[in-house]
Amino acid sequence: MKFDDYKKQPLFWNGIIMTVITVAILPLLFLDTRTLLGANVWIKPLKFTLSVGLYSMTTVWVMVKFLKGWKFNGKIQMALTITSFIEIVLITLQASRGEMSHFNITTVWNQIIFSIMGVSISIFWVLHLWMGYNIFKKESISRSIKESLVWGMVIAGFGMVIGFFMTSPRPDQLEAMKQGIFVASGSHQFGSGDPGAGILFFGWSTKLGDMRVPHFFGMHVMQVFVFLAAYLMNKQDSILNQTLVRILGVLFLLINLFMVIQTLNGESIFHFNPFFSSVYGILSLLIVFCLIKIISIPKQFRNEVTI
Template identity: 75%
Template sequence: MRFDDYRKQPLFWNGIAMALLTVAILPLLFLDTRTLLGVNVWIKPLKFSLSMGFYSLTTIWVLVRFLKDWKYQRQIQVALTITSLIEIVLITLQASRGEMSHFNVTTTWNQIVYSVMGTSISIFWVFHLWIVYRIFRKESIPPSVRESLVWGLTIAGFGMIIGFFMTSPRSEQLEAMKLGIFQTSGSHQFGSGDSGSGLFFFGWSTKIGDMRVPHFFGMHVMQIFVLFAAYLMNQRDSLTNQKLIRITGILFLLMNIVMVTQTLNGESVFNLNPIYTSIYGIFLLLIFVCFFRLISQPKKFHTQVTI
């Protein structure tokens, strides 16, 4: 595809804006030493700008390459762009104030910010699912390529919805609110005890359940399947390729569900629990087997006639 096909697309420029914001935030990590919950205040907007940037640039490739003739394509892009910009602007604003953007209900302003963010990401999720449906119904896409795109986008949608586990207020928080005490509503942590210092940069707990891990995993498995789709476009389509992609999609989705289950049980995904570790190991082994089977499939061939 030509660059001109992308430079007129709102979601493409959203991805570029996220990349520029990422570059702008990097010096602040060293110039601004303020911390929030033991982490530099600019880490969170940096993580979100990177995540949204990858999502935007991946999704725009899918839209331009496979849904260019869809009459609602531009409206979808505008909706995704606006909602993601609302999210990142509020996260960055709260970081500049030294305040939490998520779960923070300490003041009326913080409650409004949290509510607006929840609404915008819910709208974002609905439009994302619309793309999934449209790809699923697009019969002109080669079957194995369509299979890969549908699985990647669907698991990403599942990864997004995992976020609602975190936004639900806990029983003790509800009791405090009844007493007029407004501090936090929801949390990414599940389980009790010390959460530890957290994984470098990401901040994910390695001791107790942290829902950000399956949330991130689900959202960005999408990039793997989009790469599969790009690879399969240059391969001979076959029922075997479809089945391999389908099995890989099922394995990734089940792996994501197991992550959620482990987290809800109050245990970190990084904890070497023999049962969960064995399950992840089996899933990864089967995924690698499918991957190697996929790349070993016969390539497209062209018959040349010499006169």
């Protein structure tokens, strides 16, 4: 695939823009010492630009390689670019103001920003699933590659939906709203008490349930499956290959589901729990086994004669 093919794609330029914004934010981490919830105000936009940039660059490869002839290709890419860019602009704007971008309903302006972000990411999610559906029904894609792409997009879609757990207002917040007190609507934290020291850079709680962990995991498992699809392009397509990829999809989805359950129970993924830790360990071993089996499958044979 020629580089010129990518230069025509909106998502490619979205990835480039995210890279530029990331580079621009980095000096602010040292120049601006303001903190919000214990972290530098610029950490959050930095995390989001990195995430959106990674999504854009992997997704544009999928769109060019497998959906190039789809009549909605360019429009979907443009819509994904616009909605994600809106998200980044608003998060960065709030960071510059020293305000929370998510869950913040302290003022009318903050409520509007939070609402726009919610609408924007909802549109993004629908378009993401539509793209996955069109890959699923495209018959020209080999079975194992299609299996990998679809599982990646489905789990990423599930990871995005997890975000709605965080935006739902809690009972105490609803009670405060009834009394005319508007502070927050939702939270990434589940459980009560000391959240403990946050994981470096990410800020994820090590004690209480933090829904950002399964949210992040689900969204970026997609990249694992996209890279796997690229690897499978040089492998023989077979029922065994397809089955192994399907098992991988189920295993990754199960890990994500158990992460959500543990978080809803108010417990951090990083807190040792005999049951959950054992489940993660067993599922991870099975994932490694499936990946080794896929790697051990011989490369695709070519019936070409050199003269």
